[in-house]
Amino acid sequence: KAGVTQTPRYLIKTRGQQVTLSCSPISGHRSVSWYQQTPGQGLQFLFEYFSETQRNKGNFPGRFSGRQFSNSRSEMNVSTLELGDSALYLCASSPDTGSYEQYFGPGTRLTVT
Amino acid sequence: SQQGEEDPQALSIQEGENATMNCSYKTSINNLQWYRQNSGRGLVHLILIRSNEREKHSGRLRVTLDTSKKSSSLLITASRAADTASYFCATDKGNNRLAFGKGNQVVVIP
Numbered sequence: 001k002a003g004v005t006q007t008p009r010y011l012i013k014t015r016g017q018q019v020t021l022s023c024s025p026i027s028g029h030r031s032v033s034w035y036q037q038t039p040g041q042g043l044q045f046l047f048e049y050f051s052e053t054q055r056n057k058g059n060f061p062g063r064f065s066g067r068q069f070s071n072s073r074s075e076m077n078v079s080t081l082e083l084g085d086s087a088l089y090l091c092a093s094s095p096d097t098g099s100y101e102q103y104f105g106p107g108t109r110l111t112v113t
Numbered sequence: 114s115q116q117g118e119e120d121p122q123a124l125s126i127q128e129g130e131n132a133t134m135n136c137s138y139k140t141s142i143n144n145l146q147w148y149r150q151n152s153g154r155g156l157v158h159l160i161l162i163r164s165n166e167r168e169k170h171s172g173r174l175r176v177t178l179d180t181s182k183k184s185s186s187l188l189i190t191a192s193r194a195a196d197t198a199s200y201f202c203a204t205d206k207g208n209n210r211l212a213f214g215k216g217n218q219v220v221v222i223p
Contacts, residue, residue: 004155031209043201043213056210090155094209101146102211104155 001027004105006091012111018079021108025072025093031055032074033102034066037088046089049074050096078110086112125220132189134217136202137182143207145178145185150199150216159187159200192221 005024013019025032033056034046045058049068066076072093078085088109092102126132136145144163148156162169162178162185169176175188189196199218203211 033209033211035211035213042215043203043211045210045212048209050209056208058210088153092156100209101158101161102209103158104148106155107153109153 004091004093004103006089006105006108008108009106010109010111012113013081014113015081015083017081018077019081019110020075020077021089021091021110023074023076023091023093023105025074025091026103029093029095029103030072031094031096031100032068032072033092033094034074034076035090035092036060037090037107038084038086043090046076081112083112086110122215123218123220125222126192128192128194128221128223130192132192132196132219132221134187134200134202134219136185136187136214138185138202138204138212139183141206142180142204144205145176146203146205146211147174147176147185147187148201148203148213150201151197156201189219192219194221194223197221 007022031050033048035043037043047066048056052068063079068074088107090107092104094100094102146161147159150156160171160176162176173190178185197220199216201213201216203213
């Protein structure tokens with residue numbers, strides 16, 4: 001099976017702009033989670049989607065949002081970008097929700113200038 | 114909120130030696146997982162140990178879990194240069210919301 005794919009791999013945006021990141025999970029996986037990784041805060045959970053519904057949400061401002069489509073593909077959107085949003089954004093999929101290992105994609109490296 | 118915390122945070126060893134990393138957490142968990150990350154890339158799942166398990170093996174990896182002490186350890190035996198990476202523990206309450214530790218950087222010198 002193909003692994004988790006994320007597009008784009010690298011992105012440079014300017015403060016105030018918005019950005020959309022995409023994630024395609026492993027075929028058959030219905031749960032998709034997003035994480036932000038920065039040198040200062042480490043890996044932080046953003047949100048999880050399962051069957052097109054947001055099941056969990058981390059402690060991030062409303063500028064961070066996401067959605068999941070009927071084919072389990074997911075997108076996350078960040079509006080009004082700030083310099084502090086520069087990070088590696090990782091998407092992970094798992095077969096179901098709860099007590100499963102997660103399979104991570106290669107990440108999208110976002111740089112905000 | 115619970116969060117894994119690894120100790121030590123940086124480890125440099127010779128090829129062939131064993132590497133041990135510890136992780137502590139604060140609240141009850143459903144399972145604890147270990148991941149590896151190479152040079153800022155995606156995380157690779159290594160092993161998952163459930164709260165009712167005490168020890169688990171996978172190849173050269175051995176993970177222990179002590180729920181009474183809220184701690185876990187990851188042992189890599191006979192290390193190789195390819196094991197050079199950052200290692201993270203992550204706790205899961207059973208809702209797919211992983212809480213990661215800060216990571217352990219391991220350098221294996223050939």
